[in-house]
Every structure is written in C-alpha cells, then in structure tokens.
Amino acid sequence: MTQQPFSRPGAFDLAGLGASAPTGAPGAPAGSAGVSGAYTLAIDEANFQTVLESSMSAPVILAFYAASRSPESVQLADDLQALSNEFDGRFLLGRIDVDATPQIAQAMQVPSVPLVVLVAQGRPVPLVDRAVPVEDLRTAITQVLQQLTASGFAGRHQPRSGEVDAETGEETLDPRYAPAQDALERGDAAGAVAEYQKLLASNPADAEAAAGLAMAQLLLRTEGADLNAARAAAAQNPDDVDAQTMVADLDLLGGHVDDAFVRLINLVARTSDADRDKARTHLIGLFGAVGGDDPRVIKARRDLASALF
CATH class of the missing domain: 3.40.30.10 (Glutaredoxin)
Structure with a gap:
C-alpha cells in the first residue's frame, strides 16, 4: 500500500x-x-x-x-x-x-x-x-x-475512559484508578492523593489522574472545615488568600462552581505579587478539579486572563 x-x-x-x-x-x-x-x-x-x-x-x-x-x-x-x-x-x-x-x-x-x-x-x-x-x-x-x-518523538497518551460492559453498556472503572477510588469511598482523602500521585509519577500525561488528584486535594484541604466560620473569616478579611480560597473550595464542593471561580478571580484582580500568584495557582488547581473542557472553566480562564492583564 x-x-x-x-x-x-x-x-x-x-x-x-x-x-x-x-x-x-x-x-x-x-x-x-x-x-x-x-x-x-x-x-x-x-x-x-x-x-x-x-x-x-x-x-x-x-x-x-x-x-x-x-x-x-x-x-x-x-x-x-x-x-x-x-x-x-x-x-x-x-x-x-x-x-x-x-x-x-x-x-x-x-x-x-x-x-x-x-x-x-x-x-x-x-x-x-x-x-x-x-x-x-x-x-x-x-x-x-x-x-x-x-528521533525524539517519545510522547505518551493519557488513559481514556474505562471499558464498556457489552451487556449493560455501562462504563467500568479503569483498574488503574481503583485504589484511589477505594480510598475516597473510605473517606481517606490523603490516601487518594497518594494513589493519584503514583499514577502521575508513572504517566505525567494522565489527565484523568491529574483531575482526580486535584479533587482529592480539595477534599483533603476542606476536611473538618465549617462553612459558616469560613464565610465569616473571608468577609472580615477580603484580601486574605487563605480565607478566600477556603470559601472557594467549600463553594466548589457544594456545587457553586461559578461562585468559587468569581471569588478567586476577583481576589487575583485586587492583590499583587505573592498573594496574587498564590490565588492564581489555587484557582488553576480548581480548574483541574472541574475539568478543562467544562464551559465554566473555559469562561473562567478568559476572565482570569483579563484580571491578570
């Protein structure tokens, strides 16, 4: 041929x-x-x-x-x-x-x-x-x-979705992710973080593991957090990066994705130097937890660019 x-x-x-x-x-x-x-x-x-x-x-x-x-x-x-x-x-x-x-x-x-x-x-x-x-x-x-x-062409593909069961038509979990998922089901966010880090160490291009790691880290950061107390602290300290990112994390977990993004974009816009970079980095981590193809992430990335420049 x-x-x-x-x-x-x-x-x-x-x-x-x-x-x-x-x-x-x-x-x-x-x-x-x-x-x-x-x-x-x-x-x-x-x-x-x-x-x-x-x-x-x-x-x-x-x-x-x-x-x-x-x-x-x-x-x-x-x-x-x-x-x-x-x-x-x-x-x-x-x-x-x-x-x-x-x-x-x-x-x-x-x-x-x-x-x-x-x-x-x-x-x-x-x-x-x-x-x-x-x-x-x-x-x-x-x-x-x-x-x-x-010749210098040595890239790797990221794992795609799991196998599809021929009888039920439902997707089954890729066994690579089973240990991390088991840890999450046990409420062991730290264990899930460790498992996802292992996957990324062996294949840095694994976007699904990267997203799982971002979400597991989010769960780990918010363990034991009180939403009302976090909101009160953020209201009293509008430029405190730690206080604002905690509320953003909790909003994301509660399904208020846009609210979390807007909070941190506004924080980036009104801070500078190390605080701005810390807020920006945290926001990018939340993008990873939601998924880069999500329309809310795509919009937030544009808004972040406007806030930065």
Whole structure:
C-alpha cells in the first residue's frame, strides 16, 4: 500500500462527512460497546479528525477491520487492543470498521482489510496488511516506537475512559484508578492523593489522574472545615488568600462552581505579587478539579486572563 505523507492532521478531505467532533477529548462513539478502553477507542466520522490530531504528541495506530466479512481483521484489532494496554500509552489504538465508516476508509485509501497504519505527527505509515501472531505485532510495534523515540518523538497518551460492559453498556472503572477510588469511598482523602500521585509519577500525561488528584486535594484541604466560620473569616478579611480560597473550595464542593471561580478571580484582580500568584495557582488547581473542557472553566480562564492583564 502506498500512502502520500501529509504534513499535519487535517490533510484528509472529510468536509463531506457532516458530523462534528464532540466537545472534549475524543471518546468511543455510541454503539462501540466492548471496544473502548484505557488506550483504545472506536473511530467514526465525529472523532476521526481529533484522533489524528492527537498523533502530533504521541503515536496513533489505526486498525481497519470488517466485522461482517473478515474475522481475522477483528482478531488483529483485538490483539492490538490488548497490546495498547501493555504499552501503557505509548500509542493510542483507533479501531475502524470500514463497513460502518466507508468514508474514512476512502479518505485513508484503504485497499483491503486487515490493515494497520501508524500515524506519527500526522504522517501515516502502513505497518501490517495481513493477519499476524500477536508476538510479531508486539515486536513490530516495539521496533517502530524505538525508532520514534530515537528521533525524539517519545510522547505518551493519557488513559481514556474505562471499558464498556457489552451487556449493560455501562462504563467500568479503569483498574488503574481503583485504589484511589477505594480510598475516597473510605473517606481517606490523603490516601487518594497518594494513589493519584503514583499514577502521575508513572504517566505525567494522565489527565484523568491529574483531575482526580486535584479533587482529592480539595477534599483533603476542606476536611473538618465549617462553612459558616469560613464565610465569616473571608468577609472580615477580603484580601486574605487563605480565607478566600477556603470559601472557594467549600463553594466548589457544594456545587457553586461559578461562585468559587468569581471569588478567586476577583481576589487575583485586587492583590499583587505573592498573594496574587498564590490565588492564581489555587484557582488553576480548581480548574483541574472541574475539568478543562467544562464551559465554566473555559469562561473562567478568559476572565482570569483579563484580571491578570
């Protein structure tokens, strides 16, 4: 198979697909039960472009298969899914059913299945075009990743959502996060902080662990806090960073996200030097606890920039 390299994600003409990418990080589309995982997702027209763009920071492997007519192509995709967990974020696997998404197959010039293509920094390179043992797959991927690392391209993908139960359609917890979640269920915020820190130490790109850490730290900071006393202290000391951030923390926990953000943005606007930096840093931590794609966070980031400049 011959492919013309493209200089960046977006070179494929998908203008006629009609579907727009969902807000936030790419995820498995509806109907992909049993496909999505920590480093695997089903590809359709809605998320295809976003997945290609993610190859700018870390490799993406695309497995083209046809469930209705090529069992060996499905097995190859399944083997790659298992390897995606084994490689722990060194590549993201996108599974593409060419019968369900013929326009993607056409855009990628797929002649037949099975076909496995690696995309690194927007450039596709065919890897496998026939059924091969999983050991051979592992070896081929290892060699390619070593070559990319030697050239300075050594990024990792963050874990995505957990597996989807094929019977219930419900997402199950990624086992990586189970110890932290167990700690939270026990009311052990300090234990959850420690578990999330372990995850981030092994994979700093794990955005879900980073968000979990921010929330666990929030719970830890507010343990035993009295909301009425905190509000009284903040009212008496409007420029006291500790007093204001405590109320912001408690507001966030109580679901008053906008109130928490506005309080700290106003604090940033009227303070300076170390106090301003402390308030700004705390606010950014709250952004992490809520999630960077949340519309309230997006608005608050703009307001923070205005307050700073």
